Amino acid sequence: MVCFPLIHLNSTNEKTGLSFLLSILLGATFFTTVNSITVGVYEHRPAPSSALDTPLNTMKRNLVFYHRAVEEAASTNVDLIVFPEYGLHVSAPYSSRDGLLPYLQTIPAAWSSCQSTVQPASSVILHELSCMAASNQITLVVNLGTVRYCNTTSDINCPPDGRYQYNTNVVFNKTGHLIATYFKYNLFGEVNFDQPPLQHVLFEEGHTKFGLSICFDLLFKAPAIELVEQYAAQVVIMPSYWFNRIPFLALYEITEAWAIRTGVYLLVAGIHMPELAYTGSGVFGPAGVVNYTYVPDHNTEGKLVIANIPDSVQSQPESSAAVKRRSPVTNSDAGATFETKTNGDLFTYTEIKPGPDRSATVCQNELCCQLNYSWAAENFTNGFFGLGAFSGLHTENYTLCNEVCAVVRCGYKTTLDRHTPEVVCGDGMAKGAGGFSELSLQGTFSEGTFQFPTVLGSDARLMKSGDWRFEKEKGRLRLNAKDSKLLSFSLYGRCYDKDPA
Incomplete structure (x- = not known):
């Protein structure tokens, strides 16, 4: 060289x-x-x-x-x-x-x-x-x-x-x-x-x-x-x-x-x-x-x-990762929502219900996240999966603009100052769970937001290349391998242009 x-x-x-x-x-x-x-x-x-x-x-x-x-x-x-x-x-x-x-x-x-x-x-x-x-x-x-x-x-x-x-x-x-x-x-x-x-x-x-x-x-x-x-x-x-x-x-x-x-x-x-x-x-x-x-x-x-x-790999220097903001899909399951912090940000979540050919949507501010999925969860008893959305400034330790659509493992944490268990999503979770035969995630990200497909399997390890794919032009994250044990399946968006000066 x-x-x-x-x-x-x-x-x-x-x-x-x-x-x-x-x-x-x-x-x-x-x-x-x-x-x-x-x-x-x-x-x-x-x-x-x-x-x-x-x-x-x-x-x-x-x-x-x-x-x-x-x-x-x-x-x-x-x-x-x-x-x-x-x-x-x-x-x-x-x-x-x-x-x-x-x-x-x-x-x-x-x-x-x-x-x-x-x-x-x-x-x-x-x-x-x-x-x-x-x-x-x-x-x-x-x-x-x-x-x-x-x-x-x-x-x-x-x-x-x-x-x-x-x-x-x-x-x-x-x-x-x-x-x-x-x-x-x-x-x-x-x-x-x-x-x-x-x-x-x-x-x-x-x-x-x-x-x-x-x-x-x-x-x-x-x-x-x-x-x-x-x-x-x-x-x-x-x-x-x-x-x-x-x-x-x-x-x-x-x-x-x-x-x-x-x-x-x-x-x-x-x-x-x-x-x-x-x-x-x-x-x-x-x-x-x-x-x-x-x-x-x-x-x-x-x-x-x-x-x-x-040697001499070809880079792909397009200027934007995001598809233009779309109207949220209205024919999806609109379940009850709750808020909890993930990675220091206050997300809005909805619980993902098991079943075939289902969909779910959750919104925060102008960001709406839609999930199409099929999930057989007969043996899944420890917690649940949540579909979460966050749109705003991350302010813990540093400040920057994030827009995130996420499917993550959720569970319950008991603390001395609470009479009922606290719901936690993502943070502290390590074991993935399977049962998904279809999984497709999209969001109405701001134009100019760069979407990064962050995916983890059980024990917080990377899944095999090919088990999932990111369709960059459509801004869509899809699961390829059936019954993969998932921990996190997310589109982590960075809205650089909205970072504070």
Whole structure:
């Protein structure tokens, strides 16, 4: 795989055990062809930190695992490998900008590659990454923190402490040269990092154009969607430190949905701390999951996931995911409704009743969700399925506009302050249920809303590609496999244009 020069566009101008277990998960689509690129994503279990460790030692202990993953990947002819967000220092005990500073790297203005014997002390990790790439002849995408010093007098945006601190992706090619740098734009409560100007950063490998993003970027139009729509990225790379939140926002779930919706490949490397709900990395494409790992067992180690993707895949850069708003269908079962929070949002739900050839509708504000289904639920006694709708601003932890149509497992939770059990839908549910022989979901989404098909089977695992399909042009989600055990079957919509400024 050959790297071409960086394309770097600025919008103003135009997260370990002491033992190491490395496993390679080979999916059904793993094969080698002349016109393919072999990629790897490494889900990393961070090395535990010690009060006696220096910041440099903390990062170097994590680099040991990175190096082993790179050597294993190179031995199987992987061309490019991606590492997770915060992977080098997620366990570091800092709580301020000054506390973070010793973990940050300085990118030299005139970069010297691995062959150079003179390196700034603040670029030691970058130098080791360069050598790792060169000695294994593999392209590395690594997330770390970087610092750029500025003058508070001449730069009106310069922070009071005289430095910009960025959450950063760096890309080293097979010869160890730094070919791309991306600063995270959409920060998730990262008060010790600064938000940079919006950038769209891309680089080329073979005949394929790769775009760079980081974790929380995925939920926004800029830069992630724009990399595809405006700059024709064919593969998007996403280091992540993502907390899984069922039923719509498990890392592997929403990234599969994003790849299907955009029609491009998405390489996702996350942190492996299942005891804290951090797990689930993989390679996803226009047809769904290509290969992924989801290991919720607590006493498990890092994993390397390998897949082949086409070289020069064709992206699908249409500008809108939504069909135009339709009038709600009136010939469906209009049952009683109730409200409960799911993923922090107050949904309106109606209970799905069993039977053949049935339909149900539920509305919230101007969004109406219609479900056509056949469901034999003779053996289903633990809770029920609900059809839910949410249209409005999500305001828990962050604020953005969502429109969601969802079929999710519901149940009852008893609390000390309630005389009757509380109905819960989606949140805390893990076991799916079957009996559906037909399932078709649509909604009257706002024009311009991007619909992402988020589907989970039992035990919160992805269903097999082909068991369901998303008809993008019709805005419809359909079940293909009969009697699949479902946990969530949803259209998660992002109304980007209605996000607060």
